[in-house]
Amino acid sequence: MDVSDPAAVPLHTRTCDCPSHGVFASRAIELPALGRKPGKLIWSRCPVCGREAAAREAAAQRAEQEQARQQRMEDRLNRAGIPKRFRARSFENYLADSDAKRHALVTARGFAEDFSAHARRGTTLVLAGNVGTGKGHLALSVAQHVMSLGHSVFFATAREIVLMLRG
Ligand SMILES: [Zn+2]
Structure with missing residues (x-):
């Protein structure tokens, strides 16, 4: 029998019953x-x-890829030194309850979204204000957005930077 010639292969069919999906035609x-x-x-x-x-199988593969993606992001946040308790801070959950805070939010968000251009030009952003006005929250929002664009981030307090320079 020549199996490369489809006409030479005898066609076998039979009716089968799948316990889940009922009757189907099986070919051999x-x-x-x-x-x-x-x-x-x-x-x-x-x-x-x-x-x-x-x-x-496809769903399991997608779930695995998503988990790997989250793990990579987590690793990058760890390397950047961003404490776990700050990681939920984003532009979306910043409380802009005054004109000054709304201005700060728009400025910080614009800086983060145009970060690639700012990095090329060397422009920096300084957030100044009293304790409890959300400077850290905005800085962390910028950091996480900038990381999502593929840039590196380093998170440290002024005191930590001074200690590192002394070291
Ligand atoms: Zn079935």
């Missing part, structure tokens, strides 16, 4: 006899089960 390919081994038929399985298995 025939493996020819090889030496003393007799030929045999390989029957196709339920096509819906096959599609479901493929979808489950």
Whole structure:
């Protein structure tokens, strides 16, 4: 039998019953006899089960990729020295309850979104104000946005920088 010629391959079909999806037509390919081994038929399985298995595998792969992506971000935040308690701080949850804070939010967000241009020009952003006005929150929001653009970030207090320079 010439298996490369489809007309020469006998067509086998039978009706099968999938416990989950009911009746389907199964087709078989025939493996020819090889030496003393007799030929045999390989029957196709339920096509819906096959599609479901493929979808489950694709979903598992996506979940794995998403987990790896989150882990990479977490690693970068760790390397940047951003404390865990500050990581939820973003532009979205900054409380801009005065004109000065609204101005600070717009400025910081604009700086973060145009960071690549600022980095090329060497422009910096200084946030000055009283304790509790959200300077740290905005700085961390800028840092996390800038990281999401693929830049490196280093988080340190002024005291830590002075200690590092002395060291
Ligand atoms: Zn099935």
